Amino acid sequence: MSITPSQQTRLPMGVWVLGGVSLLMDVSSEMIHSLLPMFMVSTLGMSLLMVGLIEGLAEATALMVKVFSGALSDYWGKRKGLAALGYAMGALTKPLFALANGAGLVLTARVVDRIGKGIRGAPRDAMLTDMVPAAQRGAAFGLRQSLDTVGAFLGPLLAVGLLWGWTSDVRAIFWVAVIPGALAVGLLLIGIREPIAVGRQSNGHPISRANLMLLGRDYWWVVALGGVFTLARFSEAFLVLRAQQSGVALMWVPLVMVAMNLVYALTAYPFGKWSDTRSPAQILLGGMVMLMVADLVLAWGTHWLAVLAGVVLWGVHMGMTQGVLARMVADAAPTTLRGTAFGLFNLSSGVAMLVSSVVAGGLWDAYGPVATFLAGALFCLLTCVLLGVRYSRVG
Numbered sequence: 001m002s003i004t005p006s007q008q009t010r011l012p013m014g015v016w017v018l019g020g021v022s023l024l025m026d027v028s029s030e031m032i033h034s035l036l037p038m039f040m041v042s043t044l045g046m047s048l049l050m051v052g053l054i055e056g057l058a059e060a061t062a063l064m065v066k067v068f069s070g071a072l073s074d075y076w077g078k079r080k081g082l083a084a085l086g087y088a089m090g091a092l093t094k095p096l097f098a099l100a101n102g103a104g105l106v107l108t109a110r111v112v113d114r115i116g117k118g119i120r121g122a123p124r125d126a127m128l129t130d131m132v133p134a135a136q137r138g139a140a141f142g143l144r145q146s147l148d149t150v151g152a153f154l155g156p157l158l159a160v161g162l163l164w165g166w167t168s169d170v171r172a173i174f175w176v177a178v179i180p181g182a183l184a185v186g187l188l189l190i191g192i193r194e195p196i197a198v199g200r201q202s203n204g205h206p207i208s209r210a211n212l213m214l215l216g217r218d219y220w221w222v223v224a225l226g227g228v229f230t231l232a233r234f235s236e237a238f239l240v241l242r243a244q245q246s247g248v249a250l251m252w253v254p255l256v257m258v259a260m261n262l263v264y265a266l267t268a269y270p271f272g273k274w275s276d277t278r279s280p281a282q283i284l285l286g287g288m289v290m291l292m293v294a295d296l297v298l299a300w301g302t303h304w305l306a307v308l309a310g311v312v313l314w315g316v317h318m319g320m321t322q323g324v325l326a327r328m329v330a331d332a333a334p335t336t337l338r339g340t341a342f343g344l345f346n347l348s349s350g351v352a353m354l355v356s357s358v359v360a361g362g363l364w365d366a367y368g369p370v371a372t373f374l375a376g377a378l379f380c381l382l383t384c385v386l387l388g389v390r391y392s393r394v395g
Contacts, residue, residue, distance in 0.1 A: 014131045015140050017191040018124060019147030021184045025090055026148050028181035029113070030155025032097050034257045035163075035170050036106075037237040038244060043170070046103055048241070052361020054103070055235040057354060058110035065118025070126060070343025071211075074336060079123035079130070080194045086120025087188055089113070091181030098174035121346060126338035127194075129330045135276060137330050142272015142323040146265045149318075151180075153261030160255060211337055219332035219341060223348045225284075226325055228386060230352035232291060232379035234360040234372075236260065239298070239311055242369055246304045259308060260315040267319025272327065280324045280331075285387050287320030292380035299373035 040046045040054070069086070073079040089112065096109035125141075132140045155177075162173045236257065243256040275283055294313035301307055326342075333341030356379075363371040 011136060011140055011143060012131050014192055015128060015143060016147075017187065018128055019144045020191070021087065021188045022144060022148035023151035023154075024180045024184035024187065025087060026151030027155045027158065028094060028177045028179070028184065029090065030152045030257060030261070031159045031177040031180075032094065032155075032174055033237075034156035034159050034240065034253075035173065036097070037240045038253065039170050040103075040106060041241075044100070044102060044106070048365045049358075049361045050103060051237060051241075052235070052357045052359075052364070054107050054110055055237045055357050055361075057107070058114040061111050061114045061118060061350070065115050067122070067340070067343035067347040069119045070122025070339030070341070070346075073123040073126055073339035078194060079127040079339065080188075080192055082123040083120045083127065084185065084188050086116045086118070086123075087181075087185045089116025089119065091178070091185050094178045094181050095175065097177075098171045118346075122339050122342035125326060125330075125342045127192075129333075129338050134331070138275035138280070138323065138327045139269070139273040141326040141330070142269040142275075145268040145272065145319075145323045145326075149261045149265035149268060153258045153265060156255065156257040156261070160252065160258070211340060214334055214337060215341060215344075216332065216334075219329070222325070222328045222332050223345050225383070225387060226329075226345055227348040227352045228379070228383050229288065229321070229325070230349040231356045232288070232295075232376050232383055234356040234376060235353070236314075237357075238360055238364070238369075238372060239314065241364075242298055242373075243304070243307050243311070245369065246302060246307045248304050248307075256307075256311055260311045260318070263312050263315030264318040264322075267316055268323050271320045272323035275324045275327055280328050281387060283324050284321055284328075285384060287317045287324070288380050288384045288387065290317035290320060292377045292384070295373040295377035295380060299370045299377070 037051055037055075040051050041048070046054075069082050073082050093109050093113040093116065096105055096112075100106045100109065128140055128144060129137065158176075159173055162176065163170075166172050239260065240253055240256055244253050248256075271283055271287075290313055294310045294317060297306060297313060298310035301310060325345075329341055329345050330338065356376075359375065360372045363375055
């Protein structure tokens, strides 16, 4: 199929709709997540190790589930239904946070919410790949990530405003978060048609040895790289806790996530689009260097301005790496195995996220925040070395 110049520069409407769905769901989720670490520690009396365990287990669960939903979307040749189920689960779990009186219900809500995220993630990313030609993949993933991240900074901003107006009634804010979650599900159901280009996978059951062999060496290299990278990038909950420790007033702590996600939103699309014409590996390497610098600033900076600088650098690294990694997966995956490819990639990242978040919480409890962020910097250095070795061999 030939692509006209105007088609090459204009992204399909479906990409914008998927971005809008992500925006609304992230408003809902981040209204809760920006307050949840403090809620768990201050209101429910949890230890930092427990916070790390809950955050790591929740995020790892989401990423691990993606392998099954992605493979099923390939096997059935349908992606929208699974994506809608995942978003609906996320919306329906929001009231549980408002009702929580202990670690059990918080853990249940986080895990079920993240299972929903896991179900929707790989089919959504594969559906996005189905919508656009190869020359627009970086721009499409960057745009969706930018819109997603707009929601990620609007959510904490709304949380701050509601905290101010409702005299720190955190549970009431958790109830308000139900509304944008429901709107996200409605927009997906109404605004997206299943891409007709989806090809049904026919090589046996969804996850078979034959299909794994078809993914190829280049794909498995991206999987390995993503796993090591995630070891360097533990949960953003520790950014919130670092800000609270630096003396920032409770009311303003959620602005940490606003600042990080604002920078993330502003940089994700430009770097994603740039990866369509430049080497994604070079952009990824730059992002890892940025994360390493952010970790060092957060390790040794105790003033709130130093913490803010580290958070901004963290946001830049997110903008440089997340869409680019997704584009690298899409480039390396066969057409009929895109859902499986995204799912397996996120399975590897999920295991690494569980390990990194638990280790981060344990180091914080035992030795303080400096040890946590220095460990992140060391994993950044390892990732840079691996990427540099690989890039020098293929380039």
